[in-house]
Amino acid sequence: MGSDSITMILQLAVMILLIGVSAFCSSAEMALFSLSRPKVLSYKESPVPVRRLIWKLMDSQSRTLITIIFCNMFVNSMVSMLDETLLEKLHLSPAATLAASAFSGIVILLLLGEVTPMTIAYVFSDKWAETAARPVYYAYRILTPLTALVEHACNGILDLLGHVRNVGLKPEEYLSFIENGVERGSFTAEEGKLMKETIALRRKTVESVMRTRSELYYLTPEDTPETIRNIIRKHAMPYLPVSRDERLDNADAILSARLFFSLPEEARKNWLHSACVQDHALFIPEASTLEKALRTLKKARAYAALAADEYGAVSGLITQEDIFSELAGRSVELDEQTEFDVVKVGPNQWMFDGMATLEFLKSTLSLKIAPERFSASTLNGIFCELQGSIPQQGDSVSFDHVTMYAHAVSGNRISRMLVTLEPGDALGADIEGGSVV
Known part of the structure; x- marks a missing residue:
């Protein structure tokens, strides 16, 4: 075998x-840039080192992309030069040389070097991204001076075109991620629903949930424990503002x-400093x-706050419980609620949760109501x-000797309902204690 043949074989192998x-x-x-943004963000605190490496690469994704493209273009240029050298040594006719060049440059390189590997990487993006991360990172480190220069030039051009950098995940992207997670079994349907309700809090305002000013009652430092007890019992207020000059504002x-x-009873006498x-x-x-x-x-570290309007006047009161009930109250299915306060x-007179069941009302107040009387099963319904x-x-509405009053409304449902019975129907309904939700 001559030296030319050995050279050709070596060139072909290269x-x-x-x-x-x-x-x-x-x-x-393909593998790295097919990973969803939420998944990449989750890799930041991953116990798996290679996943943290993926996050590092995608955190500087422009430099990572420049690194991969530069390496790919350099390799493809080398393939083209070797291809031309090999074809020259074959001494083919111009037409045959053109056909062989087209076959090797388009079919072989495109099929084996681009289309096929990219398709496979797209299907197995998670696994292949973890396999490719280390070699890409090494190239990234070696080419940092070059990629930094190219990135700076590209960013200058993009800035001229009005490009906005560092855009965070949009609510629509989060919702899409949650839906995909539920479909693939990453989250249960209940977990997905709760996460969606949490995102919905971004659009809800304090004004839509707070107890309005007309519902509020306030205390003064001179009020006695008995006065405070009566106000709480009468108006079902879990929180009461305290004003020293008898003005709510x-x-x-x-x-x-x-x-x-x-x-304790004795400590209530000094309630203002308790x-x-x-x-x-x-x-x-x-x-x-x-x-x-x-x-x-x-x-x-506050359990409640006063809501103020644009003029600084008190317009209502908002509590952590109000916010959590707005979140959970719409997320929990009715048949999952087994206990009500x-x-x-x-x-x-009793204060009920609007989503309490009719059976709970009947058993609590010892009422006799035919099952077919109402088609709805909750007090709100x-x-x-x-x-x-x-x-x-x-x-307010009434039936028989029962009056139901919408004490507080959240969205399209009653969150607190005041139920009043005429004296003759209050037998067995002597309830003390409990809590307002």
């Missing part, structure tokens, strides 16, 4: 090797009814989103059935 490198570059690009503290009742009082009144704009309001409440607020429209705060 060309095949380069086509393999080209295939690797193409497949690595100047409230400077907030009392928790639950903590007040947990105090643990039941949040000694600073936190104010939140009523136009704030629930997401911001919850973050503000947690940062201040009730509190007796006055003679023959019965209220709508009797009224024939979506309930508004302050609406």
Whole structure:
């Protein structure tokens, strides 16, 4: 075998090797850039080192892309030069040389170096991304000076074209990710629903959930424990602002009814300086989103805050419970709710959760109501059935000797319902204690 033949065989072997490198570059690009943004973000704190490496590469994805493209173009150029050298040594006719060049350059390189590996990498993107991450990272480090220069030039051009950098995940992308996760079994349907409701908090404002000013009652430092107890019982207020100058707009503290009742009788006499009082009144704009309001409440370690309108006047009161109930109240299925809270607020008057069942009302107040009387199974549904429209705060309906009053409304449902019985129907309904939700 002559030296020319050996040279041709070596050149052919090198060309095949380069086509393999080209295939690797193409497949690595496809695998890495096929990973969803949420998945890449989840790799940041992954215990698997190669996944953290993927996050590092995709965190600087423009340089990673430049690195892969540069390597691929360099390899393809080398393949083209070797191809021309081999064809010259074959001494073919011009037509045969053109045909062989087209076959090797288009069919072989395109099919084996681009299309096929990219298709395979797309199908197995997760596994192949982990396989390709280390070699790509090594090339990334070696070519950093070059890629930094190219990236700077590209960013300058993109800035001139109005490109916006560092755009975070949009709500639509999160929702799409959640839906895909539910379809693939990553999340249960209930988990997906809860996450969607959490994202929906971004659009809801304090004004849509808060207790309005007309519902509020405030305390003064001179109020006795008995007065406070009567106000809480009568108006079913879990939190009460405290004002030293008898003006709600100047409230400077907030009392928790639950903590007040947990105090011993003797400690209630000094209630203003006890643990039941949040000694600073936190104010939140009523136009704030629930997401911001919850973050503000947690940062201040406050359980409630007063909502203020654009003029600085108190327009309502918002609590952490209100925000959580807005989230969970619409996410939990009715048949999953097995326990409801009730509190007796006055003679023959009880405060119920609007989503409590008719059976719960019957058993709690010892009422006899025929099962076929209503088609709805919840108090909120019965209220709508009797009224024939979506309930508004302050609406009331009656049946037999029972009066139902919409004490608080969240969205299109009653969150707190005041139920009043005529004295003759209150037998067996002597309930003390409980809590308001």
